[in-house]
Amino acid sequence: MPAALTVADVRLSLGGRVVLDGLSLTAAPGEVTAVLGPNGAGKTTMIRCCTGLFSPDHGHIEVLGEPAGSPSANAQIGLMPQAAGAWSGVKPVELLGYLASLYASPLRPADLIAALGIGSFASTPYRRLSGGQQQLVNLAGAIVGRPELVFLDEPTAGLDPHARRQVWTLVGELRAAGVAVLLTTHAMDEAEQLADRVALLNAGRKVAAGTVAELTAEKGLEELFLELTTPGDPR
Numbered sequence: 332m333p334a335a336l337t338v339a340d341v342r343l344s345l346g347g348r349v350v351l352d353g354l355s356l357t358a359a360p361g362e363v364t365a366v367l368g369p370n371g372a373g374k375t376t377m378i379r380c381c382t383g384l385f386s387p388d389h390g391h392i393e394v395l396g397e398p399a400g401s402p403s404a405n406a407q408i409g410l411m412p413q414a415a416g417a418w419s420g421v422k423p424v425e426l427l428g429y430l431a432s433l434y435a436s437p438l439r440p441a442d443l444i445a446a447l448g449i450g451s452f453a454s455t456p457y458r459r460l461s462g463g464q465q466q467l468v469n470l471a472g473a474i475v476g477r478p479e480l481v482f483l484d485e486p487t488a489g490l491d492p493h494a495r496r497q498v499w500t501l502v503g504e505l506r507a508a509g510v511a512v513l514l515t516t517h518a519m520d521e522a523e524q525l526a527d528r529v530a531l532l533n534a535g536r537k538v539a540a541g542t543v544a545e546l547t548a549e550k551g552l553e554e555l556f557l558e559l560t561t562p563g564d565p566r
Contacts, residue, residue: 335511341390352535368532409478462489483514
């Protein structure tokens with residue numbers, strides 16, 4: 332089966348600093364690919380390249396058989412960013428209804444609201460939500476259009492254990508439905524629980540990749556992370 336995402340020898344510099352340095356990885360349909368790395372390793376920048384927000388200086392990215400950032404590719408993907416300030420004054424129920432209207436065959440917003448426990452704050456303006464509540468709304472917005480490939484940038488950051496497990500369940504359902512899921516995370520247990528494959532980044536380079544079983548054959552994932560990466564940019 333063809334890869335849903337192919338990142339091939341991608342290099343990118345921003346502000347005179349190399350942020351992606353010959354990065355290559357793939358993500359397959361019906362699998363979860365977890366991308367780990369310290370702050371500043373290039374995880375979010377890679378996602379921005381995959382969605383067309385940044386253009387690499389070198390290399391290429393193919394999304395569902397199309398060039399990254401092309402209208403045909405972007406129509407088939409979902410993106411959960413770390414922040415979505417543009418939604419500031421919108422209520423989640425209104426936002427999800429609007430996003431659903433953009434697609435021919437969306438998921439029912441009411442079903443997403445129920446699955447992610449959004450109901451109690453569905454009519455509260457986005458800017459008044461806690462960080463964890465905003466994360467849940469961001470996730471719902473990323474998948475309402477039934478994407479074939481979804482990018483989740485630290486999807487459980489700021490969530491309590493109950494909400495975190497709701498997200499894990501939903502990610503498992505996406506995988507079972509054949510969706511390719513690429514997520515970034517700092518949580519080793521999350522990668523071990525969810526991922527079919529893991530890529531470990533450091534300073535814009537891939538320093539390890541494989542299944543969780545392959546990477547943890549001789550040591551734990553956190554130990555491997557500490558061994559192969561350097562402390563990240565705290566910003």
